[in-house]
Amino acid sequence: MDVAAKLSILADAAKYDASCASSGTEKRNSRDKGIGSTTGAGICHSYTPDGRCVSLLKILLTNYCIYDCLYCINRISSDVPRARFTPDEVVNLTLDFYKRNYIEGLFLSSGIIRNPDYTMEQVVKVARTLRETHQFRGYIHLKTIPEAAPALIAEAGRWADRISINVELPTPEDLDKLAPEKNLGRIRTTMGVIGTRIQEAKAERRESRKAEPFAPAGQSTQMIVGATPTPDRAILEQASSLYKEHRLRRVYYSAFSPIPSASSALPLVAPPLVREHRLYQADWLLRFYGFDVQELTTAAEPDLPLGMDPKLAWALRHPEKFPVDLHTAPRETMLRVPGLGVRNVDRLISVRRWHRVTLADLTRLRVPLKKTLPFVVTADHQPATIGGARWNAAVRPPRQMELFAPEPSVFSGQL
């Protein structure tokens, strides 16, 4: 099988992983030798018609796998065509693509062949060859196998900018059901070990630039959404706990999308893209807006509403917190106003030191007035009585509007 045929199969096999970020790592260049650079900011070199960016060459080393995770296209019981790259083929493909400016680097994952250690060795070998033999200074993201030996995970972290282990499903019960070989406890233990090592390496690097880096862009994970009936509340609780306990950089949510020869235990429907979008918004609220996971959903309604963003939903449950006076409110209160993003909040705080905030100012900052005005007081605006009939009419978004066309904030995460 030639490289082109392998590439087709092994890109097909990799596309269900949402992560493609190339940001947040150390600054490097290749002025002295080698090839490549990183600036800390990621670059998306292309976009496919599914709206996802192409930043890294995202492939599997092989899609042969001894595991049988039901949601996965590469599970042993699936009848997809199989292929296997040699480490050198991956290295050359990465360099060829990089030199033509198609990509920021490599995101390498693999099906489990023979056993976890053997597989991890092969993955690490690709990264080592790129870094040592070719002095590759671009971005490398390695998927880690939780069952692999600690020494191999340590070496992966040495060569990679980011390492990740996918949680895949939000609860241990979901995993037992769909991925019998995976174990949430073991995954989280390994994440804990990696997280500790990342923090140590950071501290060592602050002391001395000669200290060896360890996954300077941190670790991330992915959860599949909609393959099991688990509600958003459990998904967000898992995410929040991952952020807090293991300081993950990112949790990706991937709407379960029908895969070739799927099991009937899985929903054979269009992927729940709006739900995925709401989860990303909620994720942003957890990380940048000071929301606690318990505030985003209620026990009675454990799923995020699809028809409105989660911040608006929270505001509607808490009319007593409004209106917010944009001249006097502290930052954390302003962050909770529907329609105000982090950047606009900071701009307003800067502006209000010098003059009174007006509606014209909000327009200039492109604040969505319809959404925001019922919740704020400005120099020339006072909203209708909170909770009154006029207010209620103003805050309820038309039901169907967003169901099939998520607003642009899906991509920026700014609410």
Next chain:
Amino acid sequence: MLRQATFLPTFAGWQKAARAALLAETPPDSILWQEIGENQPLLDLAEEPEPAQPARSTVKVPKKFVEVATRVACHADPQRWALLYRVLWRITHGEHQLMEIAVDADIHALAQMDKAIRHDVHKMRAFVRFRTIEHEGETWYVAWFEPAHHIVELNAPFFADRFAQMNWSILTPDRCVHWDGKDLTFTEGVPKSEAPLEDAVEPLWQKYYAHIFNPARVKVHAMTKEMPKRYWKNLPEAQLIPELLRKAPTRVNSMMAKSRASAAVDFHPAPVPESDDWAVVKKAACGCTACPLYKTGTQTVFGEGSWKSELVFIGEQPGDSEDLAGKPFVGPAGQLLDRALADAGIDRQLAYVTNAVKHFKWVPSGKRRLHKTPSPREVAACRPWLEAEMRIVKPKVVVCLGSTAAQAVLGPEVRVLRDRGTFRPSAFCEQTFVTVHPSSLLRAPDEAAREEAYRLFIADLKKVAHKMSAV
């Protein structure tokens, strides 16, 4: 009086002219900004006499203004020079904090221009596509790009950092930049026809692009928002977009249809009764359809032996003979196990013998039914039966024969060759032991290897015998 400021249309050129105008206290609405080419003489400033007593000797502005102005100077809008001067004037005439007021009309306009430049710079870094040519015996990477603004010089160091050890050129209609491994040089813009037409690696890149696309989640708006159509003509992969979109619905439909067809091959929880009566459980197991193997196996081969036994052997799955007999370990491997147990001093009659999977999995090979290793999913589907057997027998020692059994009991990390011969706790039993499956002895390449393997197997079984006498 209107003052005409002629200057080179670069940040440095404007800076010089602006400083002179500011020193002369010329208000913004009294200046006409006049761009000139590199070879034209500067008319204005040199000829105008400096005011006898300048109102100020130095111009101090916030660092942020200089940063923004450096970028905005690259904007294509001819009005940028007047805007920059107006902001500079206001900053130096009582509005020192002006840059902080994002909602001010001038600052807002400046921010919009700055944003456009940063966007253009970013998109150039993203969308430049090099093609290789041979030039004087060396490989050169040459790209064609059409920036919206005059950003080539601003952006060149980024490419030099990244591709420092390559020779490359980026050609644009505005400016061209070249890197020979040592220096950046800039030349006049050229037409697209100067750029190479193809590259040997591009078909691979297009293949990758087509295959990383998931047809089940089409979001065209999301794509065009970040990759506007105006860039498409110079992106080799973008040529595939119409075709990918056209075929997406058909691909998804056929994928779903195929899934529905294969959905008959399916798994559901084994119907294990809660009873502790071995016979009741065995009877239920005989009707098990938890995984598809019941369709091809002749019958369920449940565990056998004393269910009051303290010792349990777990194998992989019944083989051809076991499938026909309905009893575990009666074929060639079973006979070998009997012999080995006798040699190790263990009475098989006192043990309970079973398998991780209770149906025979096979593939046809001529007239024979060839053993096939059960998948982890089949093992998982069958595990409730094993759990029930262990619940009833409550063994003091469990021996896993081979990898399938070991992993079913101890989890996927266990390795038979690494972990054989030692006792460890499992969910079923405090003393769980791992050794090879007797069938592996039958597969040994020659007599010597078989004898050696048998010797090791007996050594393992003797440890079990020893443990049995201890517990």
